[in-house]
Amino acid sequence: MSLRSLSASEVDADFELAHDTVRCIGSWTVGRIAGLERRLDHTTWPRGAEVVFDGSAVTAMDTAGAWLLRRALRTLERSGQRVALRGLRAEYEALFAMIGSPDVEVALATTVSTPPLLERVGAFAWHGGQQGMKMLSFVGEVAIAAARCAARPTRIRWRPILYNVRTAGFDALPITGLLCFLMGIVIAYQGATQLQRYGANIFVADLVGLAMLRELSPLLTAIIVAGRSGSAYAAQIGTMKVTEEIDALRTVGIVPIELLVLPKIVALAIALPLLTVYADVLGVSGGMLMARTELAVNHTVFLDRLQHALRLSDYLVGIGKAPVFAGIIAVVGCFQGFQVAGDAESVGRRTTVSVVQSIFLVIVADALFSVVFNYLGI
């Protein structure tokens, strides 16, 4: 059996209509029936006592071709016309009979239709609400596990905490430092043109210092960590869920939340404030560099002014946000990891969702902080 002999000698499937006989010809196989079903649908069939399908000139037939023939016969039968099939070769006859089995009819009847718009909107809202509830119950579970650990400090797992401080904190130093340094440069550069106009060059220190310490350092650091570590948490826990490792942990008597979630939250709560301090330093350095080259404000003058411009509270406000952001990132990442169900594709989807959600929530939390601090006058 060679490929060429199989394809070259075959001709496209076709049919000829003469009186009340339909002569089927050619090769009724999957590669040669394109367009045929349309013509079968649009043919005006004869109205006689009986329409006869003559299959004696069919040179080849597979399940797709057999289905097409069965389909044509079925349509005619349903319109009340009597039909008959003759002359089909024995092996094709068997195929044809199999296509007409009751199982096939049931399978065909089970077609899925897209639900109407309103139903989809409802389902979407319901799903969103449920996710919210699940998240809430996850937070509750974590809180209970945390309380249990706090009551029995021997249960605290130090090794994973330290490991996570390293991967989420120390390993993130280069990228966080670089981005914040660049951010400091950008702010000073943007401010320079405006400040020069009023001869207020020295206020570049106020601009960079306040912007970095209060807002940008904590926010940028949180966004970087959400992308680096939050996604890793979701992927790690999600993969463990797919491979049933989470269940395996339960069976050997380890509470998965204690081993996989609490150390991550604690580690991020330690690492993120430290990273933020580092980001503050690098951000201000960037501003300082730009102040000297663009505004002729040298380092001594800049640092002197910085001391007057900043209060301790500005610094603490920035650092204080970091643990909250850490909690959001770790909880969202782990929660999405636990939401993975089934297959690898779900791991990918949940990882993406974890990053989008944690960044969204971090920014919302930051906005709330601004409102509250403004109200309190800090």
Added chain:
Amino acid sequence: MVELAKPSAAVIEVHDLHTRFGAAIVHDGVSLEVKEGEIFALAGASGCGKSTLLREIILLQRPQSGSIRVFGREVVGLDDEEALPLRRNWGVMFERGALFGSLTVSENVGLPLREHTRLRDRIIDEIAAVKVALTGLPASAGPKYPAELSGGMRKRAALARAIALDPRLLFLDEPTAGLDPLSASGFDELVRRLKELLGLTIFLVTHDLDLLWRVADRVAFMVEGRIAGVGTMHELSKSEQPLVREYFYGPRGRGAWEQSWKRK
């Protein structure tokens, strides 16, 4: 479909195949022939190079030397484009199903049809439903995602996708691995029935002795990168080779053998 083939024409010919992974020798001069219309099984212990041979035949891996001819055409070294006509004429069922997780079962089955034919979507959906029913899946399985199916149903869905384009040649990798005995024997019957109805040639890789006794027309027994024996199960069970004997007359081998006698 099958009428052009001369009986006993070889569909797959493997000649003097050598494969190495670094220092490990996987195939050391493998030769075999699969005839038109037969169910040919490749048996052997885990790690003896069965699955690698299958992957080489279906162009997923390349041997160091030797020749593999499928439908009379040399396949070693073909690129993806040259391989396309061959790939359209064979179907492959992977050990763990390899169903696309983002598609439903019917979409999985319809995918090769959508890709390689110009049929309308409605017809493709109908043909997919026909295949789903042919492989013995309940109608409710069609709109489900693979993750929602049991292991046995996933295998059937994978088989439905493998026969989507009505191939002439079907490759099955460990078709009964991970199935309970009842589903496994159901699968044996399904393979036989499909072979008869669709005129398929089937090449399967397995270490399931029951499957070998029940469905295989001929079996090649592979030991340490070589074919230790080829023949029907009855011929092989009389083999003098110690390794083959060990395989068939170990406790499990005996059980499967006695079973097959009882049936007769």
